[in-house]
Amino acid sequence: MRCPLSRPAISVDALLSEVTEILTGAGFCDAQARALAATIVAGERDGCKSHGIYRLEGCLRTVKAGKVDPTALPELADAGGGVIRVLAHDGFSPAAFDLGLPVLCERARDLGLAALVINDCTHFSALWPEIEAITAQGLAGLAMCPSYATVAPAGGSAALLGTNPLAFGWPRGDAPPYVFDFATSVAARGEIELHRQAGKPLPEGWAVDAQGQPTTDPEAALAGAMLPFGAHKGSAISTMIELLAGAMIGDLTSPEALDYLGTTTLAPHHGELILALDPAKFAAGRAGDPMARAEGLFTAILGQGARLPSQRRFAAREQALTQGIALTEAEVALLARLRRQGLDAVD
Amino acid sequence: MRCPLSRPAISVDALLSEVTEILTGAGFCDAQARALAATIVAGERDGCKSHGIYRLEGCLRTVKAGKVDPTALPELADAGGGVIRVLAHDGFSPAAFDLGLPVLCERARDLGLAALVINDCTHFSALWPEIEAITAQGLAGLAMCPSYATVAPAGGSAALLGTNPLAFGWPRGDAPPYVFDFATSVAARGEIELHRQAGKPLPEGWAVDAQGQPTTDPEAALAGAMLPFGAHKGSAISTMIELLAGAMIGDLTSPEALDYLGTTTLAPHHGELILALDPAKFAAGRAGDPMARAEGLFTAILGQGARLPSQRRFAAREQALTQGIALTEAEVALLARLRRQGLDAVD
Structure with missing residues (x-):
């Protein structure tokens, strides 16, 4: 949760404009700047400081190192089946996701389920902004990607797997969705x-x-x-993510991503796999409304004092949307410096 | 691992005949008997005693209690999209899976991915026999189902979720596949x-x-x-399984399955969700062979002394296929009694 708002607050929209302008000023094309800024500001808005404006410097450093193209235009490759591919062409992932999202959702409604593959991206962001874009369309979403080799498999002794996040979301109408998004490292x-x-x-x-x-x-x-979460079980899930969202989609696994970049201080280059599933298609012809039945489950979870994942994040969001985001002096200074100096502000 | 074979061993095929005859004698139709026997004998063959012939009595008890129809003929409902449904019509799950499998695999090859929904089944078996049937077709598989409410959500205080197994498999040509299958309870x-x-x-x-x-x-x-494995992370995955393989597919969640049956001593009644993904489609147009790249990952895991899941099971299988299965005297007596008495052998 945020501290009491003793500092002057900036509105979410104003912060979005400011971050977009910083990126544009640093040489990002419009599509890249808009999508990346939306992702960064969503993190800041939701109280996820580790995915907020603090990440701007790292993004600019990755650009300056020549490891990501801030002007890349993602390209849709859609053969009409259940797999929609977006080639990020070495740009950041959010613009690629934005391009693929409408096709993914349309195809999932048509077939019942569909997969979006993002290839050749510099991956930036938690997975929940993508998951929430899917649940906003009334669909369930499942997303995963490798990262860098920093995690030993259970029973092993050296870094091989990534922190490999797994995220899932279920739509809840006008209420915030059921969403989890966690690293498979402990x-x-x-x-x-x-x-x-x-x-x-x-x-x-x-x-x-x-x-x-x-x-x-x-x-x-x-x-x-x-080490992975949940011992051999988490290790197996993390390995599954390497297979499905690395080898299967023809993109880098975590050890390959580390080899490619040679450091963990820049944003990683690999792909991502996102599934969308349409409850209306899966439940067709069956008794009961899947949405209402899911609500019964959530009520039962909350009724015994357990939390739903992301509750804290949604509370922070509500506060940010009504009261603005209170940045520290250091954060305000960071934004001013990045705006003034662009890529010169980073090593 | 099995004990040294001091006892006379029965071949896998002979045990399969014997179990099939027991089921037929107890009133199972051919399709139900064949599929259920294959699943039970696969468990016994792989040294998974908890899913082997020990389960026969429970299956017969569930029949005798009128909670499963041993003569049910599963029915395929396929609208031609990515979701293939099999109505088990209150039979055991393996016959329903057998009916859906060829359509699932064909559709996954066509679309890149497809889902098999099994509805209205009495669920029997670990998920790995189904996953291995999918990997045998060169596809990756992901399966999940609810069970009974016996697990509290993380932070909660009472049974609500099931032990909700999650299973995944990746094909490895002629070698045994990469397969995990575990309960999401600790x-x-x-x-x-x-x-x-x-x-x-x-x-x-x-x-x-x-x-x-x-x-x-x-x-x-x-x-x-x-409690769930991996604290809040495992709890979130278990909840996802209730949503996707319960509410979404229009079938019972774990609390509903317990209400329906009123006991945890009979085989549970609910549905199942199985996804098949075609690496050839997902990797199309990308550099590198996904199968070879996956092998590189497995080699690296094994190279640091870690195990792949199911290794012990595959070793037991190899021994059973070459040397037969050594049953205890009690097990031999059990089979004889079930064969002689059929449903009269159970309460």
Whole structure:
């Protein structure tokens, strides 16, 4: 949750304009700037600081390193079946997703389900903005992608898998959707970094050291590998993501993505797989309304004091939309500097 | 792994004949008997005793209780899109799956992906036999289904979700496929029962008692609820399974399945969702062979001493196929009794 708004707040729309202008000023074409800005501001709006304006510098650094094309125009390749492909042509992923989304949804309504493959993108963003774009169309969505090799498989000793996020969403009419979006590593790399900075040991089971031995030392963990969530089960899911959203779609797996870039400090280059499913088609001819029956399940979950995923994010969103987003002085200064200096503001 | 074969062994084919005859003798029609026997014998063959001939009594009990129709003829409902539906008409699931499989695979090859929905079945079997039938066709498969409400959502206090298995497979040519199949609960109910019988406390994090408090007492756990694997992440995946393979396909969720049957001692009645994806279609036009690239990933996993899921099962299979299956005297007696008495052998 955000702090009380003692600082002056900027409206979501104003922040969107500002971030779009920063990107345009740094050489992004309109489609890339609009889509990337919308994704970054959605993160900031929802209180996901780790996917908010803090990421701008990393995006610009990746441009400056020549690892992403800020003027790329994504290209739709649609043979009319259940697989819609968007070639990102080395641009950021959000513009590619925006191009594919209407076709994905139309095809899912037609066939019952369809898949959007994004190839050759620099992947940027959490997966939930994409999932929510699908649930807004009354469809269920499932998305996954590799990342960098920073996670050891369960029973293994060295980084091979990525933090490989998995996200799912179910539409709930006018209410915020049921959405989860999580890394298949037990923790995010940033959380290990935070423990290091605070001089605190890691919980057991988070990581192995460079020799593949379990460690609670954050330094040793950063030099070693993280572990998957849920032991062998999470490891199997993470491996599935490498297979489906790497090898199967003809794009880089996490070890290949790390080889390609040679560093984890720039935004990663790989593909993504997104499925959309139409409950109306799947439930056709059956008794009961799937939407109403899902609501019964959510009511039962909430009724025993458990939370639905993303509740905190939706609360932050509501506050941001009504009261604006309170940026820190450092954040305001960052935006001003990026706006003034463009790519010169980053190494 | 099986014990050394000091007992006389029965061949896999002979056991298949015997189990098929037991089912036929108990009133199963040919399609139901063949499909169910193949599933049960596959479990026994692979050393999965919990899904082997031990299950025969439960199947017959469910028939005797009038909760499953052993003569049901499943019906294909195919509108030609990406969703193929098989109405099991209150029969066991394997015959329904057998009917849908060829259409599912053909459609996945045509569209790139397709879904098989099984409705109104008494669900029997692990999901891996179905997944392996899909990988045998050179396709990737993903399957899931609800079960009974025996698992509390993370942060909750009472049984609501099922043990909701999730299974995935990737074809590997002539080698056994990459396959995982696991419950989304942290442990199986049977494992809690084994702890109870042995008078041993449960590991932390397996269960809550009837008041929703964490417990390591097996009795209290059996009266309370199990917990999902991987805390909130596993809980979210389990909820997704209720939504996709329950509400979305117009079939029972786990709490509804428990209400319907009123007991967890009979085989559960609900539906199932199975996706098939064609790597050839997903990788079309891209550099590199997805099969070869997947093998590179498996080699890297094995190279650091980690295992692939199902390795133990495939080893047991190889032994069973070459040396037969050694049944205990009690198992031989069970088969003889079921053959002699049919439904009269069970309560």
